[in-house]
Amino acid sequence: MKFGALYISDYYPERYKSASHYYGEMMEQIQYEEELGFDSVLFAEHYVGGYAFPSPPVFAAAVAQKTKRIRLGTGVTLLPLNNPIRTAEEYAMVDVLSDGRLDFGVGRGVLKSEYDLFDINESESQGRFHESLEIILQAWTQETVSYAGKYYKINEVVALPKPVQKPHPPIWAACAVTPESFVWAGQKGFHPMTVPFAYPKHEDLKSKLDLYWAASKAAGHDPKTVEVMGAYHLSVADTDEEAHALGREYFTRYWKFFAGLDQKVAWKSSDYKEYKGGLSKLFGNASYEDLDQGDCVIFGTPERCTRRLQRAEKDFGLTYAIFEINFGGFPHKEAMKSLEMFAKYVMPNFK
Secondary structure, eight states: OEEEEEEOOBOOTTTOSSHHHHHHHHHHHHHHHHHHTOOEEEEOOOOSSSBOOOOHHHHHHHHHHHOSSSEEEESOEEGGGSOHHHHHHHHHHHHHHTTSOEEEEEEOOSOHHHHHHTTOOGGGHHHHHHHHHHHHHHHHHSSSEEEEOSSOEEEEEOOOSOOSSSSOOOEEEEESSOHHHHHHHHHHTOEEEEOGGGOSSHHHHHHHHHHHHHHHHHTTOOGGGOOOEEEEEEEEOSSHHHHHHHHHHHHHHHHHHHHTTTTTSOOOOGGGGGGTTOHHHHHHTSOHHHHHHTTOSEEEOHHHHHHHHHHHHHHHOOOEEEEEOSGGGOOHHHHHHHHHHIIIIIGGGTO
């Protein structure tokens, strides 16, 4: 199993002295993650709601200059909100500057307020998402790009630079809730990025992944080439009580922040029927106890964290676990300690 970190951090001015402090803590954590043997670090893209992370390629380029081995990825790039040629060129530049360390995670996003900000109708999200990725793959693998779609029209554009990795960087597709996302990712042969905290009952996520594997098999893809990623929150300590006391406090803060992001602007598009009622309905109904009992958070002693990941490995075929470690303003010192304990006592059980 591989391990990485995911930065989709909520920003609290009272917690961080400045934006420099906020980004500086992340950079220090990432450099330590590389030292400890973590495989990757992924960055999310957001523009509204209380995040302060609008440009993953800018931060990834900075990280590339301060690291040597750890892979740099997105979790995820919001394709419908960006011009595909610009996206292709920016991330190809990251791949070049990192000597071929880019993992490209893609998704549509779930915040209507972000679509409103860019004056894009959320009902167009799926079409724009699929067209955008087709263009990006052309830009990375062909000398010129020509495309005539419903949303994008491009004529003989030379997109530069080209990525170092051939034919292109690995593609990871967000598979969060909608069955269609699992089926589509399977058909395309992309690696699935899952969100286990949306599934307190393991059988629910397993049934969605069954859709992925069926579609992948029907399309003729080799299952041995696929990695299954799951995103978790992490809090490791000497005792379960200590890990939960710390984890619960900051996870509860993050949970309220996340579930309330779109309470004022609920989705109306049929493309997002699973999100009817907003994120508060989709994710907010599960209690902390539900998530803990469902092994949806990796909180506890190293032994307990190991058992939880072993269960996910068995139930989901999980091969790649990535962790949010600075959720809810989680203290930097405690995050560093948690990373160290995980690397020292949990990772050896899987490597």
